[in-house]
Amino acid sequence: MTVTHSTPCQDSPAPLAGAESADLSAIADLKERIETLTAAITAEAEQRLERWAAWDIRGDFQPSAENLAAYLAFRHHDLRDLQRRLMALGLSSLGRLESRVLPTLHAVQAALAAMLGTPPPSGAAAGAFFAGEERLRSRALALLGLAAEERQAALLVTCPSEAADDPAFMDSLAQRGVEALRINCAHDGADQWLRMIAHARTAQQHSGHRFRIFMDLAGPKNRTGTVRATHDTRRVFAGDRIAMTAPGQLQRAVPPETAFVFECLLPEVIDQARPGQRLLIDDGKIEARIDSAGHGLLVATVSRTKEKGGKLKPEKGINLPDTELHLPALTAKDREDIAFIAEHADGLSFSFVQTPDDVVMLQDALAALPLRRETPLALVLKIETALAVQNLPDIIMRAGARNPVAIMIARGDLAIEIGFARLAEMQEEILWIAEAAQVPVIWATQVLEQLVKEGLPHRGELTDAAMAARAECVMLNKGPHLLEAIDALDPLLERMEGHIHKKTPQLRRLASW
Known part of the structure; x- marks a missing residue:
């Protein structure tokens, strides 16, 4: 069966040839339900956008705010029955619309209208269907340093203390095409950080490969x-x-x-x-x-x-996972380190951010610095607590209103805070919310940890690393076998990217049969 899509200026196609009236009635009912759903989502999204408007969201982030607002409204509905009815007609099940909520709903309406022989609705402009996906990819390229022709997921590597005195470490990372370096301000000091950065810049000159440098605020870590x-x-x-x-x-x-x-x-x-x-x-x-x-x-x-x-x-x-802790988002040490980060790094990783007000506190501290950067400092929001998950949409909007932004799923503390049994579910939801906001995700904590530390991976951690291909970046921590882990992870991600993009299977030819 060939479905003809019309535009409002064309004659409407005829209804499905030979279709029973009951079938047409069911299709008409589906069309009406999608139209009602779209109207409800649009109205609810507008209410959320009115609240976010007070945050003065920069123009190039506004389409992402609109899509995230629509996605949050969409997920307020239980649509499992609707999904199955759409699947039976060969239409989108709506299960893959994170980056394009309204364009997907408009496309389904147009297909149902074509089946009924009625004009399609006036929806998104031509080319809008993949605009959110392209926006996300563009931000990942700019923030993480990926080249368009390279792998889909960047590599972020934590620098050990020894990297301050070992220039060869940075050369090894450059040779392997590692895109980004992480310096943890909870360890070492400004002198060591400067030497790490100097070695990275020297390796960059030798290889022609540029590193993005991210620095983690220590945050109010309780020990x-x-x-x-x-x-x-x-x-x-x-x-x-x-x-x-x-x-x-x-x-x-x-x-x-x-x-x-x-x-x-x-x-x-x-x-x-x-x-x-x-x-x-x-x-x-x-x-x-x-x-x-x-x-x-x-x-x-x-x-x-x-x-x-x-x-x-x-x-x-x-x-204290059951305790709602009221702690300052920035410690005295953090405030000292911010000035160094703003001068020397490409991005700042914000540890233990929990509320939009935490983000504003950081942005105000950056704005108060005498240094004026050519481009705003990128903010990596480390999601480590249940409260941060609960406030994630607002946290993203507050950060994205002023700065380039990415999300780090900090699975170590997050697992402890919400329980190990819920971690898998929550990391999926974080991936969905970030994609709806069209911001990159960094998959972090214990990736190939056994391989990094002992030189031999567990089977389960290879599967975990393979699933990291759905993020825009994968982080490896320091350890004696770090370079071996990079050599194992790079081809693993490349193979997985041939099979899956986010949640969408890529129907490449299967070579195994």
Whole structure:
């Protein structure tokens, strides 16, 4: 069957030849439902856009704001039954419209109208269907340094401290076509960062390959300080009680059955926690339930750890996933580092951003600098908490209103905050929201970690790395076998890109059969 698409100035095609009236009635019902859905989405999107308009969104980001508003309105509806009815007619199931919400709905309306022999609706202009996809690709090319003819996903590599004194490291990355470097401001200092950047620029001159340089703000990372055992024991077990206190308060009175007392380097979180909430230590290796909290002392009972017990050590992460923490988005150290980043880097990675107001705080701090850049600093928003996921659309709009923007799915802290079981679901939703906003995504944390550290990958992490091809960038952390991991990841991504783009299968010829 050939479907003829008409324009409003052409004669309408005839209805489907031989179609039963019941079939035409069902198609007409579908058409009406799509029209009603489109009207509802448009109205709801306009309400959201009115709120975002107060943020003075720059002109080239406005189409992305409009598409994201439409996508959020679209996802307020349960359309599974509608999808199946459209699929049965050979039409779009609407499951792949993230970057083109209204153009997809208009295309479906036009196809249904053609089946009924009625004029198509006046919808998006010709060529608009792939405009959002092209906008996303253009931003990825500009922000991450990809060349149009190269791989679809850029590589972002974390610089180890040794890179400050090893020029050959940057040469090796340039030879492998690594697009971007990550310098973590939680480690080393300005002298080491300058040497890393100088080595990168020298390698760039030698190879003709330019690096994009991104620098991470350390952010308000909560960690353990000094640990004191109250009894003759080295490990903590399920059922043990532990106490968390401010630095310098290890000797204060605690319940007599407490096994360990340890310092919390962000003591203000203690009085914000509540009984019954969870306390996670060392990437969740020790999980406890809070018994009491206040006056600078938190007492909790361990609910889960290793069978042979867990070790409480200094400098391990502390997470309170059930607690709505009110912490400044920028620490004093962050504010010092911002000036260096604005002068020397292409982008700033914003750790633990949670609300649109956090973004404004950072943008205002950048605007207050005496340095005036030729182009705005790119912002990479690290999504690490449940609150950040909840506020993601507004966070993106606040950032994109003034700056080029990308999203980093920081899967380490995010998994601890929302639970490992929900991570896979949430990373999909983040990918969808970012694509609807037409901003690049960086897939981060523990990518090929076993290979990077030990030189031999787990089978499961190869599958995880393959799924990273749906993002615009993949981040590798430092380790002794980093170059081997790059050599393994590059061809893996290239092969996967021949099979899938975002959620859309690429129907290349299968060579295996």
